[in-house]
Amino acid sequence: MVLIIISLFFIINLYNKPFIDIKKSNPELEVTAQEILDDYLADEYSANEKYVDNLIQIKGEIAEISFDKGVSIITLKDRSGFSSIICHMLPEANLNVLKLKKGSQITIKGVCTGYLFDIMMVRCILTNSNFNEK
């Protein structure tokens, strides 16, 4: 009986396993916008192996900020302007996103989902370093 309760507890725990805590977790990779874009333009397949599903931190320049259905989206650009990095922010980042301006340098932490002519990022937050300097 005890065994059943224990195993049931583990099953329920596993079933409700939370998503990775973006804020508290350390990024597995730290890159600049240009570096990740270069990797994707060189070879999408190996770039996917390197980045997809990993928590990564990207430093880059803001090309655009938009809001859609309560979600803020920050686009980071590269020098050539062909591809960009589209970052869908977590709702908790919204207030900080309002303080940002086009053209400024920021650091974003989030999960890469792949490449659709742009690099797609989900569940992103702004790292603290963006606001310490002010």
Next chain:
Amino acid sequence: MSSQLFSQERYLTKEGYISFFSHSLVEDIKADNYQVLSVIDKKTGEIAIQLLMKSFMFEKALMQEHFNQSYVESYKYPKATFKGYILNLKELDVQNGTVEIKGILSLHGKEKKISTIANIQILKDQINLSGHFMVEVADFDIKIPIVVRNNIAKTIKITFDLKHKPYK
């Protein structure tokens, strides 16, 4: 994008929405994707949609893991695409109406003809398409383990909401 394929009158979104919904007696499963890429050629009615399977966000982390690793095998088939036509788009003389869309859905390495009715809204600098259709899990060679067979519906409802802007 394939620039020869599309004329000057292209409309595009990179923030389109597609979700799927599975209803069973055991549980309801829903996943949302807000990173859908869709291009419409207003002149020819051509439409091309692409999405990343990994961009589907689930309520539970475990569901998302199983979906990507075991069911749709995202590492092997990272994208789903739809290529087709919006029929009679040129003849449409109202702002709001319904259109028929026909094309091929590619997912998990399998292709399937899809035909559906969608709501269309044509504004000065926007074309909105929304609607839903059903797909059979079995059509895409997706294997569901027996243990969870009762948790996942055989027919999945796909909902789309795509707001295209002129492509410059």
